[in-house]
Amino acid sequence: MNAVVEFVNVLASKPDAVSGYKSFTLGSFTFCRDEYFAHVSWTTRSGKPMSHTLDAGNFLRALMRDVAWGFFYGWVNFDAVIGTVNRYESVDLYAGSYNGTMKEAEIDLLENFPTAQIRATFEQMLDDWTNEGFDPFAAPQETGSAHGRKRGNNTAKVTRARELAKRCVGLKGDLAMRSDTSGAPINRAFADVPQEAPELHPEPGFENDVHAFNLFAFLSRSQVTWNPSFTSVVKYSFMCPTTEEHILPIIHGNDRVEWFFQMCDEIHWDCGDKNTGKPLARVIMKAGDMAAMPAYCRHQGFSPKRSMLLVWENGSPTLAYEIQNGKSPEIPVQF
Amino acid sequence: MTAPKYHTKFGSLAHFEKGGVQSITDDVKHYAFSNCFDIASRARPFEKIVFGQNQIYVLETIRAEGNSPWYTCAHDEFALCMDGEVEIHLIQLDADQQVRDQTKNGAVLVIGEPRGQPMGWMKIRRGHQAMLPRNSAYQFRAAQPAVLIQQTCKGELSIERWADICQTA
Incomplete structure (x- = not known):
């Protein structure tokens, strides 16, 4: 058609x-x-x-x-x-x-x-x-x-396509690794990030199943900032890592809970009420830190040095409506 | 004069710094703030500790140390190494040992020794992400303590101890 x-x-x-x-x-x-x-x-x-x-x-x-x-x-x-x-x-x-x-x-x-x-x-x-x-x-x-x-x-x-893996970066037929030849040199701020690939020892016939890739090397070659890619997918669970430097140019207001995992360096977040902008909290994230952004907030990040952030999204097409209908909570977990 | 080169700061079990939530008017618990190295430093080997959850989906912190049990799962999973070095061994599991309910979420233990064709193995270090293909059996092996982040769905092996791992005040 x-x-x-x-x-x-x-x-x-x-x-x-x-x-x-x-x-x-x-x-x-x-x-x-x-x-x-x-x-x-x-x-x-x-x-x-x-x-x-x-x-x-x-x-x-x-x-x-x-x-x-x-x-x-x-x-x-x-x-x-x-x-x-x-x-x-x-x-x-x-x-x-x-x-x-x-x-x-x-x-x-x-x-x-x-x-x-x-x-x-x-x-x-x-x-x-x-x-x-x-x-x-x-x-x-x-x-x-x-x-x-x-x-x-x-x-x-201004017309770059978003880089979205269907299953995992580097698999045959999926989103390719970045390289000098693909026009993705290592960024100046990540010159010290190790570039070696994982050791893979597949048995014959399993070359596309025994698979790993160097995510940090992949990110060190990002040419853009504040622009998540998809690198691995489990149903509607999307790993959306991105490299951040300076200020997130938008203030993102959530219609679902969103999770951030800081993989290196640090980002400071301003969080406010998504309907009014009233300040709610600051979240300081350093390497290894995990934090959720509740579905009622808006947030803007400040990254003093280029850093690697894993944005973890639930891309379920029904989730926003489930939150609106009260079937899914605005906060990540109750304890 | 040449400007100093950039230094990328990673964390590790041996050395990590936590940030935190600075509340203005909100409840800090609503941000579920934790740190994977902090969690792993206080975990037993191969506990699958949920530190991110969104409906059926989770991210788990795993302290890899020694040999894990053999796991299998009806859907793909992924493991990201944040510290140390981990081998992952894979077997194409015979049908009778695969998860019977193919809609079941999360990893389960393989019952008995895994049977099937060896698929191979891989060794991952900090920053490497490995695929754990659906219906394979997989085992982690780490000579020294390491930290993995697993992308999966919440299952019967997932452990939740939010009050212990998260900032509460």
Whole structure:
């Protein structure tokens, strides 16, 4: 059967005569950028004009994750004001709806869009607003500036496919190991990570069953930050390791319990109420530490040095609804 | 002047530092904060101690020391070595020793000596992750204490002692 091709009408302006960037309209929201900032504007329910401004680099880093992760699980807060909620067949776009003060002041706006429509708009915005030399997935020290007037693009870097193993990295027909020849040199911060492969001694015929790989070497060659891959899969249990440096560009709001296992170095997490942003806790994680993020929280990580984090996800398609219906708890375990 | 090189900090049984939850208004128990080296340092060999749980799925910390029993499981599992060196020996288990209920979650002990065709073995060290294929029998062998993290489903061998392993205040 031929794939269904979705034709989505993206509302974009002509390039601005000075900055060179297009503006985009999605429902009642308007997005435009200038040399330094992304501006989001909307009309409140009482008819008042309202706006919000973000640094262009920070906006693009957040937009990159939202696009690449297919709107992820639950809330992708770009900052304390704007973001998206994945409803899995559609996506909410909001401004102020999960900010306690703005919600109370009734100046927030939330609109729901078919996933294809918001995805196409975000993809075009990301491509148009990302200049050559700026990679939104890279650590700040490893990329150029997002600022300035429009100059070229960086389409290859903003259209990377997520690396998702079906069973395990390195198996025949599955996600391949990273290497110099695949364009994945060892990152400067992981030059001391041992690269040797496990010893494998399969009997004839069991070469694809007696299998192990060097996960830390695999991660040492990641070219991106804050972008989990799948490396091993047990039913809907997904090992999603990732390398982290600087700040998680989004504030992730959970619609399920999410677990973090810190494999090296350290990350500091700010945790807050997912509906209001009210601070709840700080979680300091060092090598070997495990912590859960409850389904009622939003969290943002700070990694002083590039580190390896195992994000462990339950990807069950029914889990978010089970939490909403009270059939699955918001906290990881009771004791 | 050349800048100092980066040093990647790993933990081990011999040396680990724990972070922790700094509560502002929340209950620290809701974060189920623990540390695999801390757990393994206080565990008996091959106890499968759950330190991550999400519905039927778990991550277990295992202190590998000496030879483990032979295990089998109806679904794939994975073992990540966080410290030390562990051999994993595999046998393609005869059908009559496989888990009868193929929907059963978690590892079980093989009853009696495992029978079947040897599949081979592997040796993993820190950072290496091994596949434990469904319906195989597997045994861990560690000459010195080592730490494994097992990705699996909660089963009859899984041990929960959350109050002992997690930060509570």
